[in-house]
Amino acid sequence: MRAASRSESTITLRLYWLRRLAESTGAASPTTITEQQITAWMAQGCWKPATRKSALASIRRFFTWMALYNHRTTNPTVCLLSVPAPCYRARPTPDAVLRRALAAAPDIESTLMLMLPAYAGLRRHEIASLHTSAVELRWLTITGKGARVRKVPIHPQLEPLLALRSTGYFFPSPRAPHRSPDYIGRRIARLLGSGYTAHQLRHWFATRTYDATRDIRAVQELLGHANVVTTQTYVGLTDQVLAHAVQTLPAIDLPTAPQEAKTDMSPHQDRK
Incomplete structure (x- = not known):
């Protein structure tokens, strides 16, 4: 492997x-x-x-x-039925939850942990291993899954937070070069509150960037996905977008409904 x-x-x-x-x-x-x-x-x-x-x-x-490789004469899984792919729905963190978490963040490190997935779309392991060498001329160079390298523009609100460290890892650990992805995930989850995860901030990033650009390929590149189908599961459609889609339908002249014929029915007549 x-x-x-x-x-x-x-x-x-x-x-x-x-x-x-x-x-x-x-x-x-x-x-x-x-x-x-x-x-x-x-x-x-x-x-x-x-x-x-x-x-x-x-x-x-x-x-x-x-x-x-002839370690077995038969493959015991060859007849197993495939499991249908589950239907995923985007789960972006609500705006109010993100704002509340940022307002209550106890220190700059916590604020940066929240901002990196929300304003740069970074995964937990990408946050954990983020080094100052990845920051250059208002761009982040990120090595993601499958060793795929992508460049992410640094949002203006993220730039001053990244400028606070001049060298080394942004999240150093006393027992290792940097914090573990699990540590990052747990800490972000605590900052957001019960029921929310760091990954949902990536969904927030995808949803908001798509809302602003309507460019799914750009969102795919920013998230570092190999397949645009994966990106589509990250993009949540807001109520406003759905309402606008329906409102774009053209108006048509509806035919006048004929008046129903009035019928006299006695109180004791069966109604079918």
Whole structure:
């Protein structure tokens, strides 16, 4: 997977599902686990479709590899049905929640953590590893998933916050070069309040930039997505946009409705 430039987070996820499969089924070896055992494990009723899809992708790729390299004579996942892709909806952080979190931020570091996903569209791991070397001439150079490099313009409100540090990581750690993505995610979630996450600030960024530009390709580039279909799941359509779409329908002359014929019905007559 490293030879294919898969990210460490992807490798960790694949290994996680393989360990879950081994622990849950009690199979002695991946060479002996059966299709029936895998099917029963996959059929657990407590999983969401996205979770089930992630698990299937990990184990299917692993057993395909085993079969291709003759570690097994058969692939026990070959007959498993694919999991339909879940229908994702954008979940941008409400404006009021973001404003409240920024107003209540206890320090500059907290403010910067909130601003980077909201005003630059950065992911948790991109925030955690952000270095001053990435800041140049009002642009951020970000290395994202799949080692894809993108350039993000620095918003005027973000610029003075980034200027406060001249060298090194923006979020250094006493035990490592920089804070971990999990730490960043937990801290942003606490700042936003119950029910909101750092990732929803990326949705806010996508929604607001699309509202202003109506350019989905520009939003895709800013978010660092390989596929524009992924970007579409980040863009939430506001009530104003939906209302405007309906209001653009042309007016037409409606035919006058004929008056209904009046009928005399006795109080005791059945009405059908």
